[in-house]
Amino acid sequence: MELADIAIKFGLIIIIFLISLVVAMYSTYAERKIAAFFQDRVGPNRAGPFGILQPLADGAKMFMKEEIIPTNATPFLFIVGPSLAILTACIGSAVIPWGQNLVIGGRTIPLQVTDINVGILYIFGVVSLGVYGVMIGGWASNNKYSLLGAIRAASQNISYEISMGLSIIALLMVTGTLSLGEIAQQQHGWHWNVLYQPVGFLLFMICAFAETNRTPFDLPECETELVGGYHTEYSSMKLGFYLFAEYINMFISSAVMATLYWGGYNYPGMDWVTAHTGPAIGPLIGTAVFFAKIFLFIFFFMWVRWTIPRFRYDQLMDLGWKVLIPLAIANIVVTGIVITFFS
C-alpha cells in the first residue's frame, strides 16, 4: 500500500466519522421536529432559522453543565461506561460500503473503509459490545434504578441478538457471503434482498429496534418505572455520550439494514446513470441514494417511536423468545427448502 492510498483511507475514515457524528447530531433535531409534527406542534424553532442551530445549543449546554460523579459510584467504571457506548457506536461504520468504487484521475477509490470477509460478524461483535457500555455504566452508578435499567438492557439485547442472527443466517443462505461489500454488489439494480427475504427483513428490523433501545423496546430507559434507566446518575457530556450513542447506533443500524436488505447504494437504472455521468460522479449518486435510504429508515425509527407505546417487560421477552426466534428458524427452513428445490 503506498502513501497516497493510506492518506485516502485516512481521509475516508475521518469523513465517515464526521458524517456519522453530524447525522447523529441532527437526528436529535430531527427527532424533536418530527415528534412535534406528529403531535400537531411546531418543535424547536428559536435557535437559528427553523431551529437549525438547536443541536449546537444542546451540545454547548451538555459541555457546560456540572460534572457529577456520585459519591458511591466507581469513578473509573463510571467514566468507562459512556466512553465504551460511544466507541462501539462509532466503530460499526468501518465495514459499511458507502458506494461503488470511485475512479478519479485513473485512481480507484473504494468507498468502504475495509471490506473484511466477515463483515457481518464484525457488525455483530460490535453490536454485542455495545451492551457493555450500558451495563458498566448502570453497574458503576451504584443505584438500583440504573442497575435495573442496565440488567434490562443486557437481557433484552442478548435475547434479540439471537433472532437477529437467525434472520441474517437466512439472508446469508441467499447471498452466500459474509462480506458486506459483496452483498451490496450482488443487489445490483433492483435485485434487492428484501424481495427474497421479506420476513427476514421484518425480523431484522424488529431486532434492530430492540438493539438500539428504541420504542417500543426502550425499556432500559423506561421513565415511569426506572427514572432514567441506566443513565439516571449521569450528567453533562457523559449523559450526552449515551444519548449520542443511541443516535449513532440508529444511523449505523439504518445503514446496515439498507445495505443488507434494501440494496445499499444500488438503485434501478444505475448503469444508465453511471454511463452518462462518468465513473467519478456516478458512484457518488449511488452514495446519495444510499443516504436517502438511511434517512428514510431513521425517519421510520422516529415514526414508530411517536406511534407505538412501550412493551411491558414480560411481553418483550415473550415476543423475543416465543415469536421472533421460532419465526426466524421457520424462515431459515423455508429459505433452505426453496434454495434446494427451486434453484
Add this chain to the structure above:
Amino acid sequence: MESLSNKKKQIVVKPLNFWERAYLPAIVQGLSITMSHFFRKPVTIQYPEQKREFSENYRGLHSLKRDENGAERCTACGLCALSCPAEAITMTAAERQKGEEHLYREEKYAAVYEINMLRCIFCGLCEEACPKEAIYLDGDIIPSDYLRKDFIYGKDKLVEPPLNQ
C-alpha cells in the same frame, strides 16, 4: 337486574385473534394515524409574536383607573387589600394637599400602592371589592422577569397613563 337507564353495556373480553396477537396490523393502523397528523397544520400559537384572543372578561394585569378629569380614583380605603385572598396588595395612604385636586379625586389617596404579582392569583376580588371603580384587571399577561423584586408592581406600572398625553 333490569337496567333503568338503558345505558348499561355488557363488556365482553374476547381473547385476541391471530391478527390482533401479531401486532402488525394494529401497528400499521397506528402508523397511518400518526402520518395523517404529520401533515396537519400545527395548533401552536407562537406566543410572544402571536397572541391568543382573550375573552372579554379575561383577568390580566391590574390597572389603577383615573376619572374623567384625569385624577386617580383610588382613595386608599384598603378594601382591595382586605379582600385579597393571596395578600398580594399593600398600600400606604396619604392626605391630599392643596393644589393636588387635579391629581387625586378624593381627599385621601394611595401614596404607595404595590401588588406582588407572584402572590396574585388573578381572582378579581379586588375589583369586586373596590367602591370607587379604581382597580380593574383589564391588562395583559404579566411579563416574565428574573428577580422576585421585579414582580412587585408599584404605581409606576399600575396607574393608567394621564389622559392627555
